[in-house]
Amino acid sequence: MEEYYIANGLRHVVPHCTTYTAWVKGRWVGKTLLELMCAEWPGQPSSYYLDAIEAGAITIDGKTVGPDFIVQRNTKLGHFHHKHEPPCTDAEIRIIFEDENLVVVDKPGSIPVHPVGRFYKNSLTTLLKYEKGIDSLHPINRLDRLTSGNEGREKEIFRKGDNRGKERNRKW
Numbered sequence: 206m207e208e209y210y211i212a213n214g215l216r217h218v219v220p221h222c223t224t225y226t227a228w229v230k231g232r233w234v235g236k237t238l239l240e241l242m243c244a245e246w247p248g249q250p251s252s253y254y255l256d257a258i259e260a261g262a263i264t265i266d267g268k269t270v271g272p273d274f275i276v277q278r279n280t281k282l283g284h285f286h287h288k289h290e291p292p293c294t295d296a297e298i299r300i301i302f303e304d305e306n307l308v309v310v311d312k313p314g315s316i317p318v319h320p321v322g323r324f325y326k327n328s329l330t331t332l333l334k335y336e337k338g339i340d341s342l343h344p345i346n347r348l349d350r351l352t353s354g355n356e357g358r359e360k361e362i363f364r365k366g367d368n369r370g371k372e373r374n375r376k377w
Contacts, residue, residue: 208326208335215292218326224285229276238263239272241282262286293327298336308339318344 210217233241242254242263254263254272261269264283265276276282296313303309312318312329320328326335333339 211295212292214295216295216327216332217292218290220287220289221326222285223288223325224283226281226283229278229280229282231278233276233282234278236276237272238265238270238274238276241276242284257284257286288325290325290327291323293324298329298332300337303339307345308333308342 208219208221210219233245236244238258239251239254242249242258243251246254257263258270258272262285264270264285265274265280267281267283293315294313298313298316299311301309301311310329310333316327316329316332317324318329320331325331330342330344333342
């Protein structure tokens with residue numbers, strides 16, 4: 206996979222650009238764009254957000270606006286940036302059981318189940334898609350990032366596609 210490389214037993218993601226989007230939430234309405242960014246994502250200094258807004262990397266409905274823009278309902282926030290993901294273990298993601306509806310995997314520690322925070326490509330659902338060709342997974346049971354699965358109660362179980370509402374009695 207060209208998006209990853211392995212070094213010292215860790216899976217690294219090649220730095221990449223991405224755009225995060227979110228529909229404006231009620232608590233955001235009436236705030237300036239700069240106030241919103243600083244309040245909701247305090248991991249960066251306000252100077253970062255000010256520079257990003259002025260450079261057009263943070264947008265409303267795909268359009269560049271100023272830092273004093275008042276956020277409105279029914280609009281979409283976009284944030285384009287260069288991303289460096291933390292590495293995670295290169296341990297094998299072992300499939301324990303798979304049929305047309307379910308996938309059960311043995312999750313190594315340090316890999317989050319789904320994209321979250323600083324992790325996107327180094328997440329279990331994304332790695333299963335790229336490494337095993339298994340797409341459209343919906344977690345039924347979720348382990349924390351640092352937890353590994355090595356007993357029946359600690360396995361990651363995913364529903365394939367959109368099979369909500371189907372009764373299943375599976376033994377593995």
